[in-house]
Each structure stands twice: as structure tokens, then as C-alpha cells.
């Protein structure tokens with residue numbers, strides 16, 4: 001999306017923006033004119049290196065960026081991240097809750113440790129971020145955008161993250177009501193199939209994903225554009241909604257293979 005004066009001097013925090021969809025969202029918000037906090041999970045290694053690369057790309061767009069490591073599943077780590085945001089620019093206008101991590105296996109096979117991590121990272125982590133960022137968001141009349149997935153609505157045998165995304169979409173409605181009166185808008189984007197690192201892992205467990213044609217996959221940039229829209233004044237009438245961005249994939253799920261297409 002083109003630069004928009006509304007975004008100038010505003011600050012976005014995108015959780016998990018060292019790669020994949022989060023990276024595309026960070027770059028799209030920077031292209032629109034915002035400065036960006038690039039969150040990643042680990043203080044060292046490829047996590048740090050990739051986040052720094054995203055910051056360099058944002059710098060090349062003429063915007064400012066800092067990389068801040070924080071495990072969103074840890075309340076104290078999230079608290080330190082928000083302190084870093086506050087110390088950097090003293091404001092936060094957009095909080096994009098994108099970070100996610102989950103094992104790909106059936107729910108009945110999850111180890112206790114995996115189940116706890118699933119909930120801590122993908123449910124509690126987002127709530128920690130909202131709780132800690134709320135004073136800054138309230139001061140700015142800010143926006144929160146969650147990133148959900150079609151697993152919130154459709155069964156996938158190796159995708160326990162789906163139940164966390166269903167909870168997320170309920171949180172979107174709850175938070176839109178509870179935070180709306182405090183001047184903070186809350187919405188979500190629900191993505192279809194995006195060929196990121198996590199997709200590459202998932203397809204090892206679900207071979208049928210390989211047969212989804214390219215035209216029914218969606219690019220990280222297409223999702224990112226809708227996030228920018230939801231952060232913009234053009235979305236002022238959108239509240240508590242989850243916008244599906246999937247290139248029409250979910251429309252096809254009800255067209256089983258044994259039903260022939262009508263002749264046109």
C-alpha cells in the first residue's frame with residue numbers, strides 16, 4: 001500500500017515479525033509510513049539475525065525500526081518488550097498479534113508440555129501483549145489486529161493451533177467491546193494457506209496440502225495489506241470483525257470432489 005500521511009510518525013509493534021507473514025506486515029506498515037518494532041522470539045541466532053534484516057529493509061524504506069526479542073508466552077518478557085517500545089518512541093499506535101508456534105500433531109497425542117506451550121504462546125501470550133500495551137494504545141487511540149487462520153473454523157487432523165485460533169476470534173469480539181469504549185479498535189485477519197516456514201512444516205504432516213493449487217494460496221503481502229487497511233481510518237466502521245483473506249479457498253471447501261462443476 002502507498003505511503004499515507006495518517007501513518008507518518010506512528011509506531012507499530014508486530015509480534016513474530018522476523019519472518020513470514022509478520023515480516024510482510026512489518027514491511028507493509030513501514031511502506032504506509034509507520035515506524036516498526038520487530039519482535040522475534042530469541043535474543044540470539046537466526047531469530048535475531050532475521051529480525052535485524054527486517055529492520056534494515058524498513059530502514060531502506062526511510063522508516064525507523066528496532067528489533068526486540070521477547071517470548072510472548074512469558075508475561076515478564078512481554079513487559080520488558082513494551083518497556084522497550086515505550087523507551088524507544090514513547091508511543092504505540094498499532095499492535096499486530098501475529099506470533100504463533102505450535103506442534104503439528106493430533107490433539108490426543110499432545111504431551112502436557114506441548115499443550116501448556118500451545119496455550120501459553122497462542123492464547124495467553126496475546127492477552128499478555130494486550131494487557132501490557134494497553135496504556136500506550138489507549139493514549140494513542142490505537143488499533144489491535146490479530147492474525148487468525150482457517151483452522152479456527154475447519155478441521156485439520158494435525159493442527160491443534162486451530163482451537164487457539166477459534167479462541168482468538170472470540171477474543172477479538174470480546175476485546176472489541178471491552179476496549180472499544182477506551183478508544184482502542186480491535187479486529188482480525190484470518191489467513192488461508194500462506195507458503196511460509198510453518199506451512200513447509202505442516203505439509204510434511206498433511207500431504208494433501210501439496211495438491212492445493214497456487215491460485216488458492218494467498219501471499220503474505222495480501223494479508224499484510226488488509227492489516228494496514230484495518231489500522232487505517234478507512235476501517236473506522238469495522239469493529240470486532242475477522243476478515244477472511246484466503247483467495248477464495250474457504251468458498252471451495254463445500255464443493256466436494258464428487259460433485260461435478262455445473263457446465264457454464
Ligand SMILES: NC(=O)c1ccc[n+]([C@@H]2O[C@H](COP(=O)([O-])OP(=O)(O)OC[C@H]3O[C@@H](n4cnc5c(N)ncnc54)[C@H](OP(=O)(O)O)[C@@H]3O)[C@@H](O)[C@H]2O)c1
Pocket residue numbers: 015016017018019020021022039040041042046047048050070071072073097098099100101121147148149150161190191192193194195196197198199
Ligand atoms: N502460514 C500459513 O499458512 C498461515 C495461514 C493463516 C494464518 N497464519 C498465522 O500467521 C501467523 C504467522 O504465521 P507464519 O506462517 O508467518 O509463521 P512462521 O513463518 O512460523 O513465523 C512465526 C513468527 O513468530 C515468531 N514467534 C514464534 N513463537 C514466538 C514467541 N513465543 N514469541 C515471539 N515470537 C514468536 C517467530 O520468531 P522466530 O524467528 O524468533 O522464531 C516468527 O517470527 C501465525 O499466527 C499463523 O498462525 C499462518
